[in-house]
Amino acid sequence: MERLSYLLPILVYALLSIDHLVPRLFGEVVRSNARWIALLGTVGHLVALLLAVVAHGGTPGFSEALSAASLGMMAAYALVSAGDRMRPLGLVIAPLSTVLLSTALVVPSRTVLALAETGASPWLPIHLGLIxxxxxxxxxxxxxxxxxxxxxxxxxxxxxxxxxxxPSLEVLDRIQFRAMLFGFLFLTLGIAAGGIWAAASLEEAWTLDPKVIFTLLIWLWYGVALQVRLVAGWRGRWSALFSIVGFAGLVFSLLAFNFLVSGWHGYGS
Amino acid sequence: MAMGAEQSIFALGLNHHTAPVEVRERLALDEPAIRRHLHMLRHRELANEALLLSTCNRVELYAVPGEGGTDALLEWVRGFRGPRGESLEPYLFRHHGRDAVRHLFRVASSLDSLVIGEPQILGQVKEAVRVADESAALGRVLNALCRRTLHVAKRVRTETDIGRKRVGVGNAGVDLALQIFGSLDGRRALLLGAGEMGTQVAHALRSGGLDELVVANRTFERAVEVASVEGGTPISWDRFDEYLARVDIVIAATGSPKPIVDLAMVRTALRKRRYRPIFLVDLSVPRNIDPRVDDLDSAYLFNVDHLRQVVDQGLASRESARDRAEEVVEREAARFLKALARIEVGPSIGVITRRAEELRQAELSRSKRLLENLDEDQREQLDALTRALVKKVLHRPLQQIHASAHEGDELRLSHLLQAFTEEDS
Known part of the structure; x- marks a missing residue:
């Protein structure tokens, strides 16, 4: 039932994707209001996600994780896509969000192992929200x-x-850097929140959880990227390459880790 | 009395296409003068509605003529004289209906400007609209026209590249610099060689907002000269490589037969500036900057052919932007006239129904004697009956009028309106 509330965001994301992939299909109205349409979609998406989490008794699963990832991306797009020149970003982000959200709607919603152990906790939305x-x-x-x-x-x-x-090179470089910095700060806080929560409620060796280790590697990767940029001036192309590789790691972690490797973040079969 | 929408808008005036500057400057109107003229036009019923646009390139009147029609307006304009007391007749253009609408759309969209795509004209049109509005000179027709005009101008600006591209080598350099830096604010440039081409680019960068200009030339006096004209700092020729690390833009335009900026220089400079990008323009033939500089990570080197390429694209895209803009204007003019037809049939329909009601009343009072024999109730019934009859008879024709106004079928519309509004003959 709660999946029905995803109708609005999925339609909006699909609309934006098609508008980017097939230019001029919908005409000026969609094009010039893309940002507001995206914003509408994200608000609807947030509501739907909250409904889904509530429906699960406060213990979201894989489906909700994908949905939240999709939401995070679209929200980021809605925030920076002012003006025509930033429009090409939508070409990457809109289809990505759409695919993630569609996947979220078809996968069975299973809860991660850790949650089965600890049950719902106020730490969960903090941990996930930050991540x-x-x-x-x-x-x-x-x-x-x-x-x-x-x-x-x-x-x-x-x-x-x-x-x-x-957009111009310097503008892109600046946004790329700031977005990475933002991502790094929130990932740091998210990992910390997860750590505090786990330390308080799990007794086994959660630090050896494969997803935790992999995520720490990604964290390290982005940390290095920011470090070499600030200290050695590895800006522009290098910074862009760092963020592309890092993102590939994140997507891999999001899609594969919870299934392929068992651990606290794995989904029960 | 039914005037087709096509004919109700009249444009009259002179501009840089039709009149030389001596005539235009003589006729130019300031705001109080515009208010005076608008007031007078309305007061003497020369125009029911009027809009006066006066810029250094044009003095134009847009009006819905009064009882005297366009002739009375022309007569009024004939009262003005040129700088030598001559008649303005040969300088005047006049447009009716669709042409007038299109003309205003083109003017506001900067398609009629001396420099096509220049942005000031829209502000001037807005100003003219404000003045006319405050002078209560805008009625239903011109109000709708003005609103539409601003909309069309905005559409043309956002949907076409008409205002975007600049022409000339200097501006091509600015375009490339902007593509790299986003803005010239806080940027510094080094000009090597104070020749004409280099100065032209430096000048364009300066007008584009460049913060600081450093000029180096083999003969120092010439560097001082150019620096003082462009507001820069002259430096001695043998010190220019010290400045490479401190500037964001390098323009090389000397007559030197061999490269003066080599790979090692730029590499060192980049390291010193911690790989913040550097934009180099080599305008010289033979080239003054080693082409391999472009292979360095944060160095972007362009030569004179590349700049030429940007200029040509600017011209081509301006040409196609212009075609696109004209299309937009044409479509919008047609759309506006259709909408206008709808606005305009309103009063005509009022006239028709009023006249029918008058006829009904007249017929009823002619049968006064018969009616006197009826009681209140019967009289009311008869009244309702005649009312319904009139309504039924008019139903189809009114429907047709609305339909043809909606479809923009001017001919059918004017026939229908004529059939119902012409006085009995």
């Missing part, structure tokens, strides 16, 4: 990083026609 806010930041950093590489490539290859419709 997925961080994921939103990293997604934005990834999409902006891609766009940076495209603009840079065209400047280097001297393919200058129509280039002025894309």
């Amino acid at each position: 997925f806010a961080g994921l939103g930041g990293f997604t934005l950093s990834f999409a902006v990083g891609l766009l940076y590489l495209v603009v840079r490539w065209r400047l280097k290859r001297k393919q200058l026609s129509g280039l002025s419709r894309l």
